[in-house]
Amino acid sequence: MAAQQDQVNPATATAAISPPIYISTPTLRSIITHRALIDHLKRTLPTNSTAIQSPLRHAHQTSPASSLLLMPSWSNSPSLPYIGVKLVTFNSNNSTLNLPGVHASYVLFNSLTGQTLASMDATELTLYRTSCISALASEYLSRKDSQTLLMIGAGAMAPHLIRAHVTVRPSLKRVIVWNRSVEKAKALVDNLRKEGGFDEGLSFEECNGSLEEFVRVADIVSCATCSETPLVKGQDLKNGAHLDLVGSFTHSMRECDDEAIRRSRVFIDNEAATVEAGELVGALERGVISRDDIVGDLVELIKREKVVGRRDEEEITVFKSVGSAVVDLISAQMVYETYMNDH
Structure with missing residues (x-):
């Protein structure tokens, strides 16, 4: 061998x-x-x-x-x-x-x-590898019967994340896109409809209401922004939700608040996330979580020897990626x- x-x-x-x-x-x-x-x-x-x-x-x-x-x-x-x-x-x-x-x-x-x-x-x-890492983690962390994906951000990464998540969760029936610019969210939705390649039962819509309203109904929330102000509030995440954090890679960037981290079982793509990503660096510094509360990394998730992904239908999971060489x-x-x- x-x-x-x-x-x-x-x-x-x-x-x-x-x-x-x-x-x-x-x-x-x-x-x-x-x-x-x-x-x-x-x-x-x-x-x-x-x-x-x-x-x-x-x-x-x-x-x-x-x-x-x-x-x-x-x-x-x-x-x-x-x-x-x-x-x-x-x-x-x-x-x-x-x-x-x-x-x-x-x-x-x-x-x-x-x-x-x-x-x-x-x-x-990078667009392919980043989105595929998120989707691979989702395969172990999101609910298998997930039906609603909320995409926060409408930049170049967003369509890749949507396609990758749909690839591993064919149960998805609804994709909602939120962006600070509603026009950009609508443009992404229009492009996805035009490009196709999805199952007929999958619907797309831009978010016209408050972000909190759509976070509350999403089974998977994927974020790809450069926000320095938390967009996802932990109090809005429903039981069983999976939060995919892609955008931040500096201490000042935060796509979710401390409550989202506190309520969740947290996983990372690699160790760099604990020293680079604002959500985790801040939560660790403020004592919201300890290093021992970070359950495992992606390789450990795949091996499933010492680390277990989703354990039940009610727990909230977070996957934070910063990329790796x-x-x-x-x-x-x-x-x-x-x-x-x-x-």
Whole structure:
């Protein structure tokens, strides 16, 4: 068995004599689906995450409204012979220009030879990997009979989160989109209806009432904003709800209040969430929860050896993700090897 695991993938073997390739946004979209990436992460994270070295990301404030992030990772395992670096820029003012707040590129190298293998649009890769991580966690944490998804935020991440959550919870019948700009929420709903690809029984609507009103009826609440003021109040979460927090990655950002954290069983994608995400950093500093109250991370959820996901139909769960270079590398691996096998 060990010998089989150490075999180099055919795609990586042929890459040794191939020139570097560029995987554009249209190409990436043509070779990846949320379902395929969710399955790939579920299958490979438990076995490969320990083989990947991933130092803390470099984060540099380039202006009051913008940041540069460098996320390196590498593996010397013959079954995963890659070095990868994601270069990310974040500009909080881009919404006023009708541009995404995050732009990124990913560069993949062969870790055995140092050869440059590929570069790809990591803006799109990040949208896929982040939404699929949330959906994979939801598979273990949300109720299997969830019917209503509330999407808070209508930026570039929102349609991916919606599609990913619907992928793992086909029971969903209603998707509600809330955004500070109702026009943007309506535009997203219109685009989702036009693009299709959903079951006929799934309805979409923009949130015209108070946010609290829709939080109270949602089985899954997914947040992808840069809010520094809590949007989801714990008192409004109904029993059995699952709260998916994607947006915050600094101490000043908070998408939910302390009560939401206090009422919930809390899970994270990786340890960085406890020192980066405003919701958790603040709750830990204020003594709302202790580190022992964070039940487990995503890999532990998948393994189901020491950590149990949802235990009953009444408990409230929270999953907080901040992203990781490990998941970036495994996602880039799938894109690259799929491309090489197809070409």
